[in-house]
Amino acid sequence: MTNNSVFRAFRPLMVIFIATTALLITNRARLSQWDADVDVLIIGNLVLFAATALSFYLFTRQLNSKNAQAVVRTVYGGVLSKMVVCLLTVFVYISVAGKGVNKAGVFGCMFLYMLYTTFEVIAVMKLSKQKKNV
Secondary structure, three states: OOHHHHHHHHHHHHHHHHHHHHHHHHOHHHHHHOOOOHHHHHHHHHHHHHHHHHHHHHHHHHOOOOOHHHHHHHHHHHHHHHHHHHHHHHHHHHHHHHHHOOHHHHHHHHHHHHHHHHHHHHHHHHHHHHHHHO
């Protein structure tokens, strides 16, 4: 598996991060009308991207393994670790914000979590198929 194919598989996740951040910054006023805290969404987007990048990195390291179960465990472990990081981030946010928790921001981050996870699994499956065909 070449670095170029790994980068190509990770590119949609980078596009999602950049596009989402740009949309959040440019639509700050509209999101504020919907009671969504843009700062919460931007920080959530950054945490999700970092967790997804870590999960993707762990998968690509395991991709050359001869053991198919190890690859599957890595994918599940990556998704689970991303979920734990996100839950910890939400708990920290709730404890810091107290009664001022922005529910729209938290739900927006949940949507972003599903978006990142979906595209990460698609990229991982494409890389897995490429390796199988090599």
